[in-house]
Amino acid sequence: MNRLFVTLLLSLPILAHAVDLENGKKQARSCALCHGHYGQGTPGPASPRLAGTPAGYMIKQIEAYIKGERINPRMVVTSSLHSISEDDIDDIAAYYESVNLDRINPILNNIPLWPGDAARGKELYDECKSCHRKTGMGKSRKGIPALALQYPRYLFRQIKMFQWDKRVHDDDPEDEIFDELSDNDIEALLAHISTLAPNNKK
Numbered sequence: 001m002n003r004l005f006v007t008l009l010l011s012l013p014i015l016a017h018a019v020d021l022e023n024g025k026k027q028a029r030s031c032a033l034c035h036g037h038y039g040q041g042t043p044g045p046a047s048p049r050l051a052g053t054p055a056g057y058m059i060k061q062i063e064a065y066i067k068g069e070r071i072n073p074r075m076v077v078t079s080s081l082h083s084i085s086e087d088d089i090d091d092i093a094a095y096y097e098s099v100n101l102d103r104i105n106p107i108l109n110n111i112p113l114w115p116g117d118a119a120r121g122k123e124l125y126d127e128c129k130s131c132h133r134k135t136g137m138g139k140s141r142k143g144i145p146a147l148a149l150q151y152p153r154y155l156f157r158q159i160k161m162f163q164w165d166k167r168v169h170d171d172d173p174e175d176e177i178f179d180e181l182s183d184n185d186i187e188a189l190l191a192h193i194s195t196l197a198p199n200n201k202k
């Protein structure tokens with residue numbers, strides 16, 4: 001290593017703390033009540049899956065709940081999110097990202113097929129592909145979540161939240177992508193998206 005390089009290294013600001021998966025797992029016990037023992041969630045609207053969620057996206061969401069930009073006072077209070085340190089939040093997010101449901105038990109990874117006009121949903125999904133990808137797997141590095149790994153009932157509620165201006169989609173408060181969608185359109189979209197879940201692929 002040459003001297004210039006060493007000097008550069010020494011003058012770098014202290015980097016973010018190294019994540020501690022064991023601590024993340026311990027801290028995540030307070031999430032299990034609603035999100036399931038492994039973060040697998042349940043098919044209802046109020047228990048999204050956390051297992052396998054990219055850490056960057058998850059940290060951003062937790063911050064949004066703490067600031068009240070996403071509304072969920074029960075979660076903030078039950079898990080004392082206001083008083084968890086940033087390092088602990090990083091650890092929890094890294095822990096959930098590392099959970100591989102298929103390895104624990106493939107049944108935990110199942111997403112129910114959603115009834116609805118999947119063919120029409122596929123057409124509507126053309127508007128979403130550039131970001132959430134044709135596969136529905138999103139782009140984790142860009143903070144775009146995988147819709148195909150999430151429960152349709154929860155996603156339905158999120159799309160309503162976007163329509164009602166209670167949650168901001170894609171960091172753009174002016175986003176009009178959902179404005180024209182009827183509830184039937186949303187059902188159709190979800191019917192298509194649910195066919196993209198790994199367990200529903202033929």
Ligand code: HEC
Nearest residue numbers: 030031033034046047048058061062072074075078079092
């Ligand atoms: C009292 C129940 C409850 C507890 C405890 C709880 N959550 Fe949640 N969580 C919810 C509900 C309900 C939602 C969906 C809310 C909505 O519609 O935005 C949610 C949503 C989330 C989301 C958004 C998921 C997505 O795909 O955008 C994240 C991330 C999350 N919770 C993380 C956590 C973490 C981490 C913990 C533990 C520190 C935790 N939650 C504890 C009920 C809970």
Ligand code: HEC
Nearest residue numbers: 127128130131143144145150155158159169170171177189
């Ligand atoms: C230009 C990129 C872009 C396009 C196009 C796009 N999305 Fe998104 N979407 C995002 C981003 C980024 C997020 C994460 C928002 C956040 O950080 O809260 C997101 C989040 C979501 C969520 C919330 C997921 C969760 O786990 O809570 C849903 C549902 C969703 N999008 C549905 C759609 C649908 C349906 C379409 C097509 C009609 C679509 N999106 C088109 C970028 C996009």
